[in-house]
Amino acid sequence: MGGSHRSDHELNIETARLPRRILLGFLAVMAAVSLVATFWLWPSADDQPQHQEYAADGVTFLSGEVVSVAEPCPVISADVNAAPAEREEFPEHCNEVVVRPESGSAKGQEVTVLATPEASRAGVEPGDTVRIAEIPPATADTEAVFAWVGIERNLPLGLLAIGFVIVVAVVARIRGILALVGLGFAALVVGKFMLPALLAGENGTGVALAGSSLIMFVVLYLTHGASIRTSTALAGTLVGIAITAVLGYWVVDAARLSGISDEDGERLSTFVSDISFQGLLMSAVIIAGLGVLNDVTITQSSAIWELRAAGPELTRRQLFTSGMRIGRDHIASTIYTIVFAYAGTGLMVLMLLSLYERSLLDTLTDAAMAEEVARTLVTAIGLVLAVPVTTAIAAATVAGPATPSATTPASSDATSTLPESQ
Structure with missing residues (x-):
């Protein structure tokens, strides 16, 4: 790859100039689109539905x-x-x-x-x-x-929350604390933008994409630092979000999912009639995959950086191949995490449905389960495809292989200056 290189701050890994510029340009455009979309979709106070009284007057x-x-x-x-x-x-x-x-x-x-x-x-x-x-x-x-x-x-819940913060701060230290700050920002975006916008009847997919992208920009850079490595993970995350949105849009329409499959949905529909519940389901699908998506992309980006530091002579193809071996193991474990998480939250529904004399296929395609099945599969597909995407972006962004002279014992350190062109 032609052009000069610049070091990543943490591992001093050189990066190729042209891919770096393309990556940063893409992220700059996506940041601008996210901010404009958030501003455009931000609901006014007049658009909000009337608040419902929790109790009668005098109670x-x-x-x-x-x-x-x-x-x-x-x-x-x-x-x-x-x-x-x-x-x-x-x-x-x-x-x-x-x-x-x-x-x-x-x-x-x-x-x-x-x-x-x-x-x-x-x-x-x-x-x-x-x-x-x-x-x-x-x-x-x-x-x-x-x-x-x-x-x-x-x-008890307060003590548990305090214990969580202490454990994160002691074990993960500054990174853990910054992650908690990022989590607070995410809660702010959800509470102040996404929920009001959805209640105001704004497009559910647009709200989820704008809010999720905004959250990922802040959370990733805040937690992992402003570096090309983090930018690579962010790009992979945004691509994964886009894949999830496209698949979610298709399955909601193809499977004729209404977005109202339980008592909570029915109750919400009586209070707010302007909501598109299919759009609300789309938002849920996108938001549900953010955590695991962020996890795999930052892992894949870090893996490529570590591989380059350990093997300056590796070609980009070798970097990608080695990174994908790591990614496949991560995919397997993360899929278990997604499926078991949904199985745990819907355990009582599964138990109830298992009591009826119905086939497994009929049970899984029932309205009560179909939305969870669709959410799980869409999230999993977006997650799996984000791994090769992130790995490819990272392998293209780091500098090409060092020449034999650059890998001699006198200059084999990962921070050595690589040739201007590969």
Whole structure:
């Protein structure tokens, strides 16, 4: 490759001038497109749907300490053939929880609320802190009514989050801390741009592409540093996102996926009628693959840089071949990660569907599972194709093989100056 070379900051690996310029030019164009698209799709306050009241006027939410817990109500059997006499009767006062509110009109007193079956089976014990709702009396002659809201989990989840931050900071050090900052930026983009834009009825694919690209630009450079190696991984990530979007667009249309396959989708459709739920599914497909996509591209880019440092005499073809051997192993393990992650989140749905006398094919193509299957396969294909793309970009970007004189013991260090043309 003709032209001069420049060193990567971390490994002092020389890079070819022309591929480097093409790479940086491509990223500059993509950055500009992402910013323009984000500005164009940014929703105004007038476009936002009306907020829904979580509770009726006058209802207040209180924390309280559990005083006593009644036994859980038995689970109703789904066996319709069972005789009524054979079915287990509900014990009196089952699922009732006595709570002492910390505020409100009944502060310090004991009130009885009916907990949900899930809460009772979760193991609520005396001394736990729970949330209840105080509903004001309808007339002057009646009293306030108290209802169950949920278990207060701030402390255990807060401790877990603090532990996560500490572990990341201790093990990964500055890189881990920067990754957490990048995660915060990603949450900001999702919360302040992507969700409002989707609720405003903007094109789901456009919102996901703009937001995902913006996140990847900031996260990759912030976490891994501004270098040609990181730029190579970023380019591979953007190509992977584009592949995922194209495949997602095709499968949503070809498989006639509505984007509404559960109660949450039905509930959202009653609140916001302008949303394209197929576009929303497209956004979910693109966002779902960001984490693993970023993982494989940065690994492949780093692998090529390490191979060049260890073997200055390797040709670009040899670099690509060696990098792909690493990539194939990574692909295999990452695919397991994707499939098992989706299987874990949908475990109860899988168990429920397995109870019915249906073939595996019918189960997987059912509306309840088809979206998850499509999301998994599209993400996996985008991930797999991003590996050779990133490897090829990295192999083309690093400098060509050193001449025999450059690899003699006197000048075999990875930081040696390579010839101007290969």
